[in-house]
Amino acid sequence: MIYQPPAGARDLLPLEVAQKSWINDRLQQVFQKWGYQRIVTSTLEWLDTLTAGGAIEPSTVIQLRDNSEKTLGLRPELTASIARAAVTRMAENTYPQRLCYRANVFRHPPQNYHGRQLEFYQAGVELLFAGGVLADAEILLLLAHCLEDLGIPDWHILLGEAGLTRSLLAVFPQSIRQQVRYCIAHLDCITLENLSLEPQLKERALCLFDLRGKAEDVLEKISGLDLDPSARAIVSNLKSLIELLGRSFSKPLPLILDLSLIETFDYYTGIVFEVVNYRGDLAKGEARGGVAATALQERSRILGKGGRYDQLLGLYHPQGITSPGIGFALNIEDLHSCLLLTDRLPQQTPKSDWLVIPKTPEAESAAFVYAQKLRNSEHIVRVEIDLGGRSPTEIREYARACRIERLAWIQADGTPIIETV
């Protein structure tokens, strides 16, 4: 019998762990510098808690049963848990709340994707009890700083506004609105063109379908549309946000405003965003007219996503009082794959600095004592004990293979002989 992990689950071996910890440690440092405090919530939640916000389909949750009547689920994301904890357990705390996390999450792969990963690692933040342009700007700038600190090459932020898109969709008759929204969210232009819509509504639908690009261009296009006062207010906030972001980062933010970036459910209420990276293999094409062309054999990944959810906290509040919130989650696996092509990640697991070898059985206790003396240093010193059964030649070979530079041979009387390999 061979015991294997279930399809989609995987083991991380030491080098990968070292690399992913490097990523996660850096992220947590950035979060802390911005005043965020780490929260740990339960891996298991009631299925109801996980799906209350409307963004999570029960079928995507890995469900478990115990003896109680309700179903348990492994968390597919952290926001629900943090929202639940914040409004019930932290109600007395000062506002706003800046919380961050590093955690594993679980998702059932969709049908037809057998063996797709089902356990993921995420790092993220939630800024709770704070709304407005400044809070939105903080989150996007924090995200940008995280990506820069990690040294992620060629990243872009796709920025949408769920509230604005929803109000742009309000002109469509109720009976067909959800279909229009579905087509736009899933980029299905063919179905959209075939919906029975009045000519000017069809024009509006097709305009919404391609309402993306440079922020200034998109904002100009929107201001040409017939907007109600609430939509005008959102547009004006969006303008202030984009101007503020433009002046507050060390370089122009690679921002694409995309008002077709919307979900089919009403979870997000304000800005929504995705971070995208293009891993381009620089496959050199033949020179063309003196300029090189390259094949776009690249793989795009969504490194993380987030948005504003001003209705969510109320769902978990005992009295149903809602408060604003915004956050994002970064996918550690995707950040890792993207950094593997750079020289940023540790390429080897840390090696041991010393190998301490008792030369005789009488020297064994002295070896432990000597090893501990070496370890008691201000900086991390990694010390291994040789567990016996090897000739000196084999020990030296082992040390070379493991890149251990110093050997301490402990004599029967407890004195060490130091050898450098």
Next chain:
Amino acid sequence: MVLIPDFYFIFALLLFNFYLLMIVIALPKGALLTDSIKLFKSIGLDFSAFLDKGNRQLQINDPTNTAKALLVRAQDVPVYVEYGQAQLGIVGYDVLREKQPQVAKLTDLKFGYCRMSVAVPETSSYRRTVELPPHGRVASKFVNCAREYFHSIDLPVEIIPLYGSVELGPITGMSEAIVDLVSTGRTLKENGLIEIEVLYESTARLIAHPLSYRLNRGNIHEWVQKLRNQTEASTAARK
């Protein structure tokens, strides 16, 4: 040809990132290939080398090195596009319906017309699908479409997945009916089968990798617009 040192290559790449990246297009082998190649030729991308009898290459660049085409099985076109290995692809609606891939569906290209139909032996007594016996057998390459259809008419059947020559299902007596693509109906006729119901009609569709479309990688919006204009022009000409 000018030889360019690596440094300048990278530099040029950074400068003209969006303009010089070569887009990759997935083209379906089989019935849609000739028309697909004709369409791309009409907007200046010539992949007709794929039509040469002696061709064994699976990917080729157009002569101007603007785009690369991958030659893949029709069912695999949405896979390459969904995973972003190709930014654009041409595929039949039947495949999209069967596989439900997460791709942007941009334009009905109006060629490659065919229909997904239920067919039975001419000698059988069935003339409507509801007359098929409950818990009967239906052979098909389009398992999901078949299942969805029989579910929608509330008729429980066993679907037998086959990968080709589906007509043999009823001929050999393995199944009562088949669900398959019909274009002219000749194959059915020559095998003594008749069409009794049409599930849906299908044509070729232009699909795109959603993120590449959102980010306009390799300027794909411009190519999509050209393909749309060309399709409109040739549809108008046909009328």
